[in-house]
Amino acid sequence: MTSPRLSVRDLQVTYTTKHDEVNAVDRVSFDVQNDEIFGIVGESGCGKSTLASTILRLLDDNGEITGGEIRYGDWDLAAMSEGELAKQIRGREISMVFQDPNTSLDPVYTIGRQLIETIRQHLDVSKQEARKRAIQSLADVGIPSPEDRLDDYPHQFSGGMRQRVVIAIALSCDPGLLIADEPTTGLDVSIQAQILDLLEDINANHDTSIILITHDLGVVAEVCDRVGVMYAGNLVEVSPVDVVYDDPKHPYTEDLLRSIPETHEMKSELTVIKGTPPDLREPPSGCRYHPRCTKVCSDACETGDIPQEYREDGSVVRCYLYDPAENPEYEGSAKVDEGQRDGQLESPERGDQL
Numbered sequence: 152m153t154s155p156r157l158s159v160r161d162l163q164v165t166y167t168t169k170h171d172e173v174n175a176v177d178r179v180s181f182d183v184q185n186d187e188i189f190g191i192v193g194e195s196g197c198g199k200s201t202l203a204s205t206i207l208r209l210l211d212d213n214g215e216i217t218g219g220e221i222r223y224g225d226w227d228l229a230a231m232s233e234g235e236l237a238k239q240i241r242g243r244e245i246s247m248v249f250q251d252p253n254t255s256l257d258p259v260y261t262i263g264r265q266l267i268e269t270i271r272q273h274l275d276v277s278k279q280e281a282r283k284r285a286i287q288s289l290a291d292v293g294i295p296s297p298e299d300r301l302d303d304y305p306h307q308f309s310g311g312m313r314q315r316v317v318i319a320i321a322l323s324c325d326p327g328l329l330i331a332d333e334p335t336t337g338l339d340v341s342i343q344a345q346i347l348d349l350l351e352d353i354n355a356n357h358d359t360s361i362i363l364i365t366h367d368l369g370v371v372a373e374v375c376d377r378v379g380v381m382y383a384g385n386l387v388e389v390s391p392v393d394v395v396y397d398d399p400k401h402p403y404t405e406d407l408l409r410s411i412p413e414t415h416e417m418k419s420e421l422t423v424i425k426g427t428p429p430d431l432r433e434p435p436s437g438c439r440y441h442p443r444c445t446k447v448c449s450d451a452c453e454t455g456d457i458p459q460e461y462r463e464d465g466s467v468v469r470c471y472l473y474d475p476a477e478n479p480e481y482e483g484s485a486k487v488d489e490g491q492r493d494g495q496l497e498s499p500e501r502g503d504q505l
């Protein structure tokens with residue numbers, strides 16, 4: 152059995168502000184398999200970007216990893232030194248693409264220079280070789296006449312093309328993992344579709360796993376193999392994409408699907424989730440969703456330390472509804488040991504029926 156590309160265990164991230172501590176990521180565990188596109192969804196402020204930047208330790212200065220591990224190959228990214236991380240991992244093994252390409256590109260340098268610099272920073276290659284790689288990267292992301300575009304400045308590209316350039320830089324050292332945080336937000340719908348196609352293409356043709364962060368469940372349905380659903384700093388469910396849409400496990404996943412107009416079948420019964428997400432300075436005890444949940448099944452929902460459990464259909468859920476000890480009415484599929492479920496995750500199926 153192959154081990155996952157990335158393994159996050161019990162990750163905890165806290166921001167310290169003048170008066171408070173914000174527990175933005177709380178005991179989050181998930182794996183990203185080789186070659187899969189793993190989606191992370193959830194409402195604004197639930198900790199998606201915090202989780203993403205924690206993986207590369209690009210947290211704001213007041214943010215800190217307060218627990219857990221981030222395994223990538225033989226490394227624990229949560230524990231390795233900053234120097235080592237910068238040299239071995241960032242931009243080389245793991246790259247990140249942000250929402251706004253303008254923050255990733257330097258307006259005063261040509262894109263050729265920016266690409267070649269990234270490549271030479273990480274790989275021991277001649278200028279000539281780096282130039283060749285740069286042209287190849289631009290070609291890989293679908294930039295026409297890449298050789299001629301090396302000497303152009305970022306402002307000479309359209310928004311969509313600029314995001315392609317950012318992706319080219321991210322891919323230039325053949326990373327094993329690409330993290331894309333809302334990479335299509337702010338782009339035209341048709342350009343969005345092209346960028347998503349590009350990510351799928353990269354995932355299929357290079358040995359690159361992708362974490363795709365979005366609040367758009369339509370995007371997830373289109374490109375992801377599995378999806379992690381975040382609520383208030385917790386990962387409440389991780390499921391294959393078809394399970395998320397056809398048989399969502401966590402009540403929050405269900406409510407989220409119902410609250411989104413474009414989600415297919417549920418169109419007719421569009422409902423807004425009652426209440427508001429909690430203040431992460433003082434998150435609710437027990438399940439953080441319990442104050443809004445319509446399926447509270449046990450007192451323990453309000454107080455318990457709910458484990459993430461692995462299920463037969465390949466999903467992972469953090470909810471007492473599926474625990475016969477807490478919910479006597481539960482009669483569905485049994486939980487399985489973490490070891491047993493690994494086989495099922497080895498070749499996640501794409502939700503192409505969606």
Ligand SMILES: Nc1ncnc2c1ncn2[C@@H]1O[C@H](COP(=O)(O)OP(=O)(O)OP(=O)(O)O)[C@@H](O)[C@H]1O
Nearest residue numbers: 166173175194195196197198199200201202211431
């Ligand atoms: N530097 C910071 N200091 C204090 N709190 C922060 C900081 N950065 C983020 N937060 C808080 O951490 C929580 C998670 O924020 P994060 O940006 O990770 O959410 P998100 O899911 O990416 O949201 P969005 O969809 O709006 O991008 C929020 O409550 C946010 O206010």
Ligand code: NI
Nearest residue numbers: 199200201332
């Ligand atoms: Ni974000």
